[in-house]
Amino acid sequence: MRIISAQALCLLLLASLPFAVMFGLNSGAVDIPIETIIDLGFEVFQSSDKDTVTQQVKTILFDIRLPRICLAILIGAILAISGAVMQGLFRNPLAAPSLIGVSSGASVGASVVIVLAGAWLQSNTALGLSLVAVGAFIGSFLVTVLVYRLSTSALGTSVTTMLLAGIAVSALAGAVSGLFSYYADNEMLRQISIWQMGNLSTANWQRVLVLAVVAILVLSLFPRESKSLNALLLGESEARHLGIDVQQVKRKLILLTTLGIGTAVAIGGMIGFVGLIVPHIVRLLIGPDHRWLLPVSALAGGVLLLLADTIARIIIAPTELPTGILTAILGAPFFIMLLVQQRREL
Amino acid sequence: MVFKVDNLSLHMSGFNILRGVNVTIDAAQITAIVGPNGAGKSSFIKVLSGEIPPTSGEVTLNDKILSEWNLEDRAKVLSVLPQHSSLNFPFNASEVVALGRIPHRSGQVRDGLIVKEALSLVDASYLESRFFTQMSGGEKQRVQLARVLAQIWEPDGEKNQFLVLDEPTSALDLSHQILTLKIVSDMAKRGVGIVMVIHDLNLAARCADNIIVFDKGSIIEKGSPDKVLTRELISAVFGITPHIIKHPITNKPLVFS
Numbered sequence: 244m245r246i247i248s249a250q251a252l253c254l255l256l257l258a259s260l261p262f263a264v265m266f267g268l269n270s271g272a273v274d275i276p277i278e279t280i281i282d283l284g285f286e287v288f289q290s291s292d293k294d295t296v297t298q299q300v301k302t303i304l305f306d307i308r309l310p311r312i313c314l315a316i317l318i319g320a321i322l323a324i325s326g327a328v329m330q331g332l333f334r335n336p337l338a339a340p341s342l343i344g345v346s347s348g349a350s351v352g353a354s355v356v357i358v359l360a361g362a363w364l365q366s367n368t369a370l371g372l373s374l375v376a377v378g379a380f381i382g383s384f385l386v387t388v389l390v391y392r393l394s395t396s397a398l399g400t401s402v403t404t405m406l407l408a409g410i411a412v413s414a415l416a417g418a419v420s421g422l423f424s425y426y427a428d429n430e431m432l433r434q435i436s437i438w439q440m441g442n443l444s445t446a447n448w449q450r451v452l453v454l455a456v457v458a459i460l461v462l463s464l465f466p467r468e469s470k471s472l473n474a475l476l477l478g479e480s481e482a483r484h485l486g487i488d489v490q491q492v493k494r495k496l497i498l499l500t501t502l503g504i505g506t507a508v509a510i511g512g513m514i515g516f517v518g519l520i521v522p523h524i525v526r527l528l529i530g531p532d533h534r535w536l537l538p539v540s541a542l543a544g545g546v547l548l549l550l551a552d553t554i555a556r557i558i559i560a561p562t563e564l565p566t567g568i569l570t571a572i573l574g575a576p577f578f579i580m581l582l583v584q585q586r587r588e589l
Numbered sequence: 590m591v592f593k594v595d596n597l598s599l600h601m602s603g604f605n606i607l608r609g610v611n612v613t614i615d616a617a618q619i620t621a622i623v624g625p626n627g628a629g630k631s632s633f634i635k636v637l638s639g640e641i642p643p644t645s646g647e648v649t650l651n652d653k654i655l656s657e658w659n660l661e662d663r664a665k666v667l668s669v670l671p672q673h674s675s676l677n678f679p680f681n682a683s684e685v686v687a688l689g690r691i692p693h694r695s696g697q698v699r700d701g702l703i704v705k706e707a708l709s710l711v712d713a714s715y716l717e718s719r720f721f722t723q724m725s726g727g728e729k730q731r732v733q734l735a736r737v738l739a740q741i742w743e744p745d746g747e748k749n750q751f752l753v754l755d756e757p758t759s760a761l762d763l764s765h766q767i768l769t770l771k772i773v774s775d776m777a778k779r780g781v782g783i784v785m786v787i788h789d790l791n792l793a794a795r796c797a798d799n800i801i802v803f804d805k806g807s808i809i810e811k812g813s814p815d816k817v818l819t820r821e822l823i824s825a826v827f828g829i830t831p832h833i834i835k836h837p838i839t840n841k842p843l844v845f846s
Contacts, residue, residue: 334675474691478675480640485740486664486692531678 246528249535256542260316263546267312267553272561273303280304311446315552315566316545317458318443318511319521323544324465325503326518327525327536329387331472332496333395333405336526337581339519340504343390343405344412345383346515349508351416352382354423354435373453380505386412387501441512441567443552450510461503462541468492469533476531514567516574517544523581590651590749591615592637592667592782597646599629599636599806606632608807610646616749619773619783621793624803625827630786631672633803634755637784638669651748664692666748668740672755672786674733682708682716682724682732689739703742707735712768726760734769741781752776754785758792770796794818794841802826818842 247255268280283304322340329345330338340346356378390412394405424435437445471492474482479489504518521544522536529535548566551573555564592614599607607629614620622630635641637648639655648655650667668689676685686707690700708714711731716724721732734757741750754773758766766789774796777783787793793800794814801811804826810817823844824830831846 334677336678470691474688476676476678476680477685477688478671480635480638481669481671483640483660484638484664484667484669485688486661488660526679530684531680532684 245530249529249532249539252525252529253535253539253542256539256546260542260546263549263553264312267315267549268304268308270553270557271303271308272556273300275300275304306447310448310451311443311552312549313451314443314446314454314511315549317451317454318507318514319517319544319546319548320541321454321458321461321503321507321544322514322517322548323521324462324537324541325500325507326544327522327533327540328465328468328472328496328500329518330522331475331531331533332493332500333391334476334478335405336523337519338405339516340383340500341513341515341518343409344386344416345390345501345504346508346513347413347416347420348386349379349383349505350439350513351419351423352378352380352505353509354378354420355382357434358423358427358431376453376457376506376509379509380502382416383505383508384498384501386416387497391497437512437565439513439567440565441514441570442565443511444563444565454506454510457503457506461499464499465496466534466537468496469537472496472533472537473531512565512567514548515571516578517548517570520574520577521547592651592749592751592784593649594637595647595649597633597636597643597648599632599641600644601632601641606806607636607643610808612637612801612808612811614751614782614784616751616782617777617780618798619777619785619796620799620801621797622784622786622801622803623788623790623793624809628803629806630803631755634669634753634784634786638667638753639663650751661692664740665745666741666750667753668737668751669753670733670737670755670757672759674729676721679720679722681718681720682713682735683718685721685732686735686739689736689742692740695743703739704735707739707742708732710738710772711735712765727762727765730757730760731765731769734772738772738776741776744780749780749782751782751784754783756786756788758787758789766792790818790823790844794843795836795839814842818844 265277265280269275269277279300283301326339329340330336332338353375356375360374390405390408393408420435420439424432427435471482471487474485474487475489475492477485482489507514522540525536525540525543529539548570551569552566555566555569558564558569594610594612597607597610598605610633622633624630632641636643639648642656650658650663655663683704686704687700689707690703693700705714708717711734713728713731713735716728716732721729724732737752737754741752744750752773757773758769761769770792773783773785797814799811800814800817802809802817802822809826810822818833820831820833829846831844834843835841836843
């Protein structure tokens with residue numbers, strides 16, 4: 244029996260989103276009381292002349308916290324839904340972007356662009372960002388195709404090969420990234436290393452815009468393939484017997500996951516484990532039916548990464564922890580738990 | 590309007606897996622495929638169901654070459670049960686069977702009804718909300734059978750439908766073996782053409798209209814159970830010398846060693 248119905252979980256998450264956003268707006272180095280936030284919200288909508296809030300508070304809320312909150316939600320949603328799709332595609336719950344080297348591939352692609360087109364990127368425009376995203380996309384695409392080809396045969400996906408290929412690719416990617424860091428100048432080095440830790444502190448509205456475009460694309464196109472993904476869980480030939488054009492579906496899903504992960508990694512850096520853990524928990528709660536798994540994972544990913552990022556901001560205030568470090572601290576033990584449980588089932 | 594294989598050959602990694610195979614599968618008939626391990630039975634099933642393209646020769650389904658079919662249209666007339674299931678996600682039995690309705694646009698209510706009926710047909714109603722990953726081998730096999738039955742639960746216009754089963758009884762206990770044969774016979778009576786690989790010669794003799802004997806990639810003999818299951822043939826193909834008697838009631842051949 245399942246613990247909770249998909250609809251109920253969906254509603255629960257939707258209801259918790261405003262609270263998480265409020266928590267994110269409220270907490271940080273400067274404490275802004277919730278009444279002030281609500282007042283300010285009314286002020287925006289009613290454009291009243293009453294100047295209840297200072298300019299400084301406005302800047303903190305609208306130029307620092309709100310874009311960061313949007314970024315956390317979008318990245319969390321993209322990583323979680325892409326993770327869910329990838330696990331369906333590989334027919335294995337352990338396939339996660341960060342484990343099989345897709346994130347590392349994206350990281351290499353982005354590093355290459357940062358170093359080669361460094362001067363351009365200093366201006367930090369949407370164009371420069373998109374370029375880093377394209378680099379990350381190409382990197383993650385190549386890795387996904389490579390790992391998929393290596394680990395999937397007519398008999399299905401070999402987990403061992405998949406994880407080993409992930410290790411090999413990650414090692415190679417680490418070396419290439421290292422090489423580029425070695426030749427990078429100070430400014431680039433700072434950019435690369437901050438970004439590799441997985442950090443949302445560089446959030447601004449341009450980044451949100453780039454990510455929002457990708458998020459809309461990914462979040463609207465993935466759910467159309469949920470039936471095909473359900474059929475694919477049976478096996479590729481079974482899916483074909485059910486009338487699914489497996490080759491075409493695979494191509495589409497690989498392109499979309501790499502677009503999503505590439506962009507998310509390019510902008511948010513290496514934020515591990517969200518793509519592994521969120522779909523996993525959601526599957527435990529509501530089952531593997533992709534018609535619900537995909538939207539609920541996206542929602543849960545958004546809420547969870549927002550909470551994690553808010554905690555990362557306040558846990559060692561007044562400084563903050565890179566978000567990727569926090570998700571890894573929370574995620575690694577969970578992953579170990581998963582392995583223990585799997586061993587018990589065998 | 591039949592399922593037909595013409596002069597089929599399959600070479601893979603330097604081996605001749607199938608050589609010059611000709612088979613016609615009629616609607617409303619049960620065709621059993623028997624033969625020793627490695628005779629090419631499963632490869633034949635894979636070529637027949639379009640999973641592996643033949644090296645030479647042709648597979649035609651209802652007068653149309655198999656590879657030229659639109660996949661969804663084909664799924665409405667051809668349902669295939671593979672030998673092994675690699676499903677390792679915790680779908681429950683109802684959800685697994687519901688996957689069989691993917692090619693159809695019959696609506697949730699109708700599909701729900703079909704899923705229930707198919708599960709009860711294979712004696713798996715009690716598994717409805719049990720996770721597939723926690724079922725025994727035989728239970729999994731029955732649930733998968735229900736899935737492929739749900740796929741061709743209703744006739745598709747005037748077209749002939751076919752059901753391909755690769756060892757559907759391998760994990761089943763005696764009573765469920767008999768149940769499976771009864772389900773298959775009922776499907777055949779409804780007009781569905783059945784092809785199944787089966788190891789138990791007596792089960793094959795009991796239900797099949799035709800038996801095809803494979804050995805070393807080609808067909809040694811085909812025809813009615815009476816004609817095919819002879820002492821000479823079995824000793825030539827399987828290397829044992831059996832005794833063959835008539836079943837006291839059905840009058841079909843009974844083979845024992």
